[in-house]
Amino acid sequence: MTLPQPVLVIGATSDIARAIARAYAKTGRTLILAARSPEALDRDAEDLRLRGAASVTVIGFDILDQAAHPRVLDALGEAQATIVCVVGLLGDQQAAERDSDAAELIMRTNYLAPALFLDAAADRLLRAGGGTIIGISSVAGDRGRASNYLYGSAKAGFSAFLSGLRNRLSRSAVHVVTIKPGFVDTRMTEGMKLPPLLTAQPSEIATAVLTAEQRRRDIVYARPIWRLIMIVICAIPERLFKRMRL
């Protein structure tokens, strides 16, 4: 089954977003790409058209600019749509511990701004009579760890937001998907030493997104092994966990 609704991708220059857009293009969907630097997407737009997208529109959008939220939603018109939010900022945990501005940016980018945006988007989709909201969260949100708890806590908030929104909309035709990638081989993780078996390629996240949309999945771990890992990590008693270096 191919869904006819247009797809709005927020944070479209990231590696994961590019892979998602490509996967959607192959199915012939209409794409709207929103990113802070839209000029960086000119070539991608042409590539996506050639690879099968019905049409591709690129719009400049900074999700931190709350005043711009309605304008981007207007680009969807009153139609049902799929909205994929790929916005994320890993940041530098240690630097952010000393710099509250940096910490705030991590929190706003990963939680506050996406949550506010998707909340407004949900109302729009309700009015349109249906659609899908897909949030790319993170396994880092399942339990706070010293190495990235600012990022992790914001993702935890985002995951909880998506879960609550899904609960609220469960009787409507708007479906909410939470994608929780583990390690992904992207620019965000470049330079880190990642275990190959636990590290997904962006294309795997894209496949997970399309499948979740089609089968109306709720929470998807990509790769699936991460669900198991996080069950184990979450089961460790806090008394022990606080001394561990993970």
Add this chain to the structure above:
Amino acid sequence: MQKPSPLSGWGRFPNVACSMIRPRSEADMRRAVEQPSLIPRGNGRAYGDAALNQGAVLSSLHTDRIRSFNPETGIVTCETGLLLADLIAFALPRGFFPPVVPGTKFVTVGGMIAADIHGKNHHGAGTFSRHVVSLNLLTADGTIQHCASDENAALFQATCGGMGLTGMILDAAIQLVPVETAYLRQETLRAGSLEDAMALCEASSGWRYAVAWIDCLARGRRLGRSIIYRAEHATRSEIESDPFVVAPRPTRVVPLDFPAWTLNRWSVSAFNALYFARASVGTAIIDYDRYFFPLDAVLGWNRLYGRPGFVQYQCVIPRAESPVALRRLLEKLSGAGSSSFLSVLKLCGPEAAGLLSFPLEGYTLALDFPANAANFNLMLELDRIVLEHGGRLYLAKDARMSAVLFRQTYPRLAAFQAIRRAVDPSHKFSSLLSERLDL
């Protein structure tokens, strides 16, 4: 830039720590070229050390956008990292096919140009670069040079087959060929001896594609026994189903390194005997994937050779010398009982314009050997035969040729070096291969 981590070519020999830079855009590329020393790398399908540099390795895989396509002319323009598999997936439904393809679809467009790859149609179509309309090359000084056979021609000829040593290919316009279907009509023939095999190769020169699988362990009267596969693109009337739809082929993954002794003279000899006996002679319609890329069904087949890795040895011998030289090579091989698992024989057409381009008019023989001391010694003996008969070795496969042999067998090397000096005087673009060969 990533921290150094172990990297190798497809043969997994040699393996050295390299730092990878992975640009997403032209601006990223420009910044990367500020590194003091680097080499472009596509999908890592060159077998040896062509895409290794302990300074930095510049990956093309994240710049893989298709930029334009003209359905009238069949010219596609794409970025350097586009995989051949993706190019085919794009071109076929539009009624086109790449003009030349190598033995795997997991190579990049930039890699195909830099190695100036050839395929089963070399006798008619020449190398891949012959079909490159133009390309943009980012050179060591950070400028972009538009090159074609009639524009910046010298730099173009040095870049086609230049193993990434003239700069980073950013994008290229490729002339595709029209096809009516995704299928080929293949004729399979058996040749009981080397003479028969060569006669059949010659007799197949009117076919679009022709290649022979050769049993390098057969001796005596059977020396050089081969299976010849020749093919034409199937026409619309030959295909009953949707002409451009190919059922996806099941793939298998080699999950781990096999023990290094898995492929030995007995196991390979048994495999060869079985393969030769079971080849179904006659005509069949098969899809492009099975015809061109049989090994792609086994992902990670390079792990069959175990942790030490393996070396590909591909030589080409001028036509007039081929009967004697091939016999000498095969006698050496079957005598040594070395287990070349994959041996391919093909009659090539005239030499390409690329200054370091490999093929020349004559027979090319491709072999693989597990990387071990006995095989390295054997390859030195093969080198002597190749040199004596005016042949040469393929840089994209090579991991061990000497600088002396290289100089003796690539007569246009001086011309290449002059162009490289002009465009990159400090040899910013260099690789373990270019250092080994004193390029």
